[in-house]
Amino acid sequence: MTHAAITGVGAYLPERILTNDDLATMVDTSDEWIATRTGIRERRLAADDQATSDLGVEAARAALADAHLAPEDIDLLVVGTSSPDMIFPSTACLIQAKLGLSCAAVDVMAACTSFVYALHSATTAIESGRATRVLVVGADALTRHVDFTDRGICVLFGDGAGAFVLEASTEAGVLxxxxxxxxxxxxxxxxxxxxxxxxxxxxxxxxxxxxxxxxxxxxxxxxxxxxxxxxxxxxxxxxxxxxxxxxxxxxxxxxxxxxxxxxxxxxxxxxxxxxxxxxxxxxxxxxxxxxxxxxxxxxxxxxxxxxxxxxxxxxxxxxxxxxxxxxxx
Missing domain, CATH: 3.40.47.10 (Thiolase/Chalcone synthase)
Incomplete structure (x- = not known):
């Protein structure tokens, strides 16, 4: 049986850091209040000129490099996101173009479970023999959808992206x-x-x-x-x-x-x-x-x-x- 195994891993975090102390100047909160209730001390925010696809591209490039693969080696791109660049086209298509891929590309949306659903889609494609190498990206710029006057919400979210390369293998990786x-x-x-x-x-x-x-x-x-x-x-x-x-x-x-x-x-x-x-x-x-x-x-x-x-x-x-x-x- 053909199995799917992780052969590349990549990640990207935006440069801007928003600390709890920063938030305390924006809403009625404190570092102690946030940390004791959530465990969070800081989070990253996408730059004004960065969209979800931009975050995803950086993570995807890192994963491809880790797997020692080129864009043309990828058969399928699956992107999990809750904050697409736009309603359509899909964020996957935008990432595909920015990476120079020529394969099929599709978004999967299951909110914060999106990456696990995307991983399932990628694994199924490999196990069925319909793909050999699949790039799976999880990316969100959810702070764009957060009310920064609501202290119960704005303290929670940050932006970022991560990616896996899955390849067909005789050794079972994804179980x-x-x-x-x-x-x-x-x-x-x-x-x-x-x-x-x-x-x-x-x-x-x-x-x-x-x-x-x-x-x-x-x-x-x-x-x-x-x-x-x-x-x-x-x-x-x-x-x-x-x-x-x-x-x-x-x-x-x-x-x-x-x-x-x-x-x-x-x-x-x-x-x-x-x-x-x-x-x-x-x-x-x-x-x-x-x-x-x-x-x-x-x-x-x-x-x-x-x-x-x-x-x-x-x-x-x-x-x-x-x-x-x-x-x-």
Whole structure:
């Protein structure tokens, strides 16, 4: 059987850093208030002349270089994003042009679970024999959709991008994947205006409906249920257990969520990766950014078992179990 394995990893963070102290000059908050409730100390903001596709291009270039591949070697580009450059064309098409690719390109949108869904699409294409090398990008500039007068929202999000190259392999890299959704609860986390149901109007803008709206308590309750459940399902599909995990790499939304999930899975907190203090919630980019930090930091070794777990608006959730097959950096 043909399998999909990760052969390249890349990441990109914008240069501008927005600290908690910076935010304290904008809204009624403090470094202590933000850090104790979220674990976040700072986040990155895209420059005025940077769009989501620009962030994705930089991460993609780094992943291609890490895999020692050229743009013409890629058969398919799959981009996960919640903040596309525009409604259409797709961000994937814009990244394709900027990279000089000639392959098919498509967006996948499942909010903060988008990267796991994109990884599933890429893996399926390789396992079916329809692609040999797939570039998977998770990129978001979600701060463009944040109300910076709402202290409950603006402290959470940051911008960034991460990317994987997947290649066909006789060695199983991507193992079991579990995906799920519950479309009955869109109001828990949404940007209501801007689509066909509610076009952007002066009235919608005045009501701030074109910005991120979130019920934080409901998101927390959903996340701490969904992450353990989807992780266990993906592990079972891989014929593995929680005890086999080297790293749990969840979507970086809130440190309290990560700590609660570790306890519910009975995992040592040291095996649940967190970089949220430095980057905040980067939505679709958070999982590949986290993997890149582990990889470039020398913390991933051949044979390690990783659980890449996302959750987000929709509601959506998903987990992919990965056996690390790359040589040590």
């Amino acid at each position: 079991g994947i579990d995906l799920g959704s519950d479309g009955s609860r869109p109001d828990v986390l949404q940007i209501e205006a801007g689509g066909s149901a509610m076009p952007v109007t002066c009235e919608a803008i005045e009501a701030n409906l074109h910005r991120v709206q979130m019920n934080g308590q409901e998101v927390f309750k959903f996340a701490v249920r969904a992450i353990p459940a989807t992780t266990k399902k993906a592990l079972a599909a891989s014929e593995l257990s929680v005890e086999d995990l080297t790293w749990l790499i969840p979507h970086q939304a809130n440190q309290r969520i990560l700590d609660t999930v570790a306890d519910r899975l009975e995992l040592p907190h040291a095996r649940v990766f967190s970089n949220i203090a430095k980057v905040g919630n980067t939505s679709s980019a958070s999982i590949p950014l986290a993997v890149n930090d582990l990889y470039t930091g020398g913390s991933l070794h051949q044979g390690d078992i990783l659980a890449l777990v996302g959750f987000g608006a929709g509601l959506t959730w998903g987990a992919a179990i990965v056996r690390w097959t790359k040589e040590d950096r």
